[in-house]
Amino acid sequence: MMISVDIGEAGFRPAARIASVGVSKILQIGAKAAAMKREGFPVIILGAGEPNFDTPDHIKQAAKAAIDAGETKYTALDGSPALKQAACAKFKRENGIDYAIDEVTAGAGAKQILFNAFMATIDPGDEVIIPTPCWTSYSDIVEVCGGTSVLVPCDAAAGFRLQAEQLENAITPRTRWVLLNSPSNPSGAAYSAADYQPLIDVLLRHPHIWLMVDDMYEHIVYDGFEFVTPVALEPRLKERALTVNGVSKAYAMTGWRIGYAGGPKALIKAMAVIQSQATSCPCSISQAAAIAALNGPQEFLKDRQASFKRRRDLVVGRLNAIPGLECRTPEGAFYTFSSCAGILNKVTPNGKTIATDADFTDYLLEDAQVAVVPGSAFGLSPFFRISYATSEEELVEALNRIERACAALKGSILP
Numbered sequence: 527m528m529i530s531v532d533i534g535e536a537g538f539r540p541a542a543r544i545a546s547v548g549v550s551k552i553l554q555i556g557a558k559a560a561a562m563k564r565e566g567f568p569v570i571i572l573g574a575g576e577p578n579f580d581t582p583d584h585i586k587q588a589a590k591a592a593i594d595a596g597e598t599k600y601t602a603l604d605g606s607p608a609l610k611q612a613a614c615a616k617f618k619r620e621n622g623i624d625y626a627i628d629e630v631t632a633g634a635g636a637k638q639i640l641f642n643a644f645m646a647t648i649d650p651g652d653e654v655i656i657p658t659p660c661w662t663s664y665s666d667i668v669e670v671c672g673g674t675s676v677l678v679p680c681d682a683a684a685g686f687r688l689q690a691e692q693l694e695n696a697i698t699p700r701t702r703w704v705l706l707n708s709p710s711n712p713s714g715a716a717y718s719a720a721d722y723q724p725l726i727d728v729l730l731r732h733p734h735i736w737l738m739v740d741d742m743y744e745h746i747v748y749d750g751f752e753f754v755t756p757v758a759l760e761p762r763l764k765e766r767a768l769t770v771n772g773v774s775k776a777y778a779m780t781g782w783r784i785g786y787a788g789g790p791k792a793l794i795k796a797m798a799v800i801q802s803q804a805t806s807c808p809c810s811i812s813q814a815a816a817i818a819a820l821n822g823p824q825e826f827l828k829d830r831q832a833s834f835k836r837r838r839d840l841v842v843g844r845l846n847a848i849p850g851l852e853c854r855t856p857e858g859a860f861y862t863f864s865s866c867a868g869i870l871n872k873v874t875p876n877g878k879t880i881a882t883d884a885d886f887t888d889y890l891l892e893d894a895q896v897a898v899v900p901g902s903a904f905g906l907s908p909f910f911r912i913s914y915a916t917s918e919e920e921l922v923e924a925l926n927r928i929e930r931a932c933a934a935l936k937g938s939i940l941p
């Protein structure tokens with residue numbers, strides 16, 4: 527899913543393990559859009575998976591207090607006892623799961639948690655089942671760790687959700703993990719208890735498979751959707767599941783780099799071995815901030831949710847009014863994942879035929895100066911992702927431009 531780039535100067539030989547991995551397409555588009563902006567083009571970037579809110583004040587204050595109190599040294603490898611306690615309390619309070627302190631871990635973002643977990647468990651040839659569309663990093667982390675990602679495309683008609691039969695068919699004796707993400711980046715689709723149950727039933731029939739769940743967008747759900755996580759639904763999974771979460775999205779803390787997870791003690795210990803050789807520990811000051819986030823007031827999350835919902839409704843409504851585009855209403859996260867099937871084979875004013883979703887997103891960037899990400903970057907085409915974690919004014923302007931750009935396309939020149 528990632529596209530390889532020229533990594534080095536002549537004479538530099540990258541390790542084989544990164545041969546098939548490159549810089550994320552999202553980051554590439556972001557870099558191109560930023561370069562256009564520097565040249566004076568009024569580019570609107572709807573590519574980043576980052577809330578435009580600021581980190582709440584009480585969280586910043588906790589970090590400042592930690593600096594003043596001299597909490598500026600190495601901490602325990604995979605999180606201070608206070609952060610682990612806060613994570614345990616969060617899992618109990620919000621998810622109804624009892625994790626003991628030695629069943630939780632913290633790292634430099636959920637990304638490092640995923641990396642530690644795969645690095646600690648995957649041997650060459652081990653397989654990880656990943657439903658697509660999915661966050662671009664999953665398969666790349668698996669590949670870096672020497673594993674094989676088994677991508678299972680999930681239709682818009684099925685709500686972009688993995689179906690039990692698809693899971694069953696993807697399982698082999700080499701399957702090590704299944705990775706589920708709800709609400710999803712990029713589709714915004716979320717699994718209800720009823721959606722999860724058939725998948726859980728399959729997993730119970732295959733005890734050699736472990737379940738990784740990425741709950742990063744837990745707090746961004748709409749229309750009364752009831753967030754659930756599989757271990758809360760099926761306690762028997764607890765001994766072979768890793769429940770991953772973090773503070774980046776919920777608390778607008780992407781730059782602080784703290785993620786955490788709950789799982790069986792042996793796995794948590796193995797992950798700490800990887801972390802000890804990679805970063806020693808997460809940043810002490812960010813840990814103090816994350817403790818304040820998890821233990822502090824949670825009411826503001828509702829306001830932010832309401833604001834995201836307004837933007838979601840705006841974006842979905844406008845996209846569905848554009849001929850050629852079709853957007854499913856997402857249950858959560860801050861992304862739309864729209865089909866651009868109706869645009870394919872049309873011709874741009876410059877005479878270029880739009881053959882793929884990447885051609886469409888290139889056209890939007892170059893002609894309309896709106897940066898969005900093609901579905902191919904997430905393993906499902908022909909779609910494109912919009913991140914609506916930006917201001918309503920910017921969204922309206924971007925949607926005006928997308929509408930105009932689509933209207934400027936000429937009909938198919940194919941028979």
Ligand code: PMP
Pocket residue numbers: 575634635636637638661707710711740742772773774780783784785
């Ligand atoms: N999981 C998903 C689904 C994400 O979208 C992201 C960030 N884009 C992450 C994990 C990683 O989050 P972080 O490392 O900032 O905690």
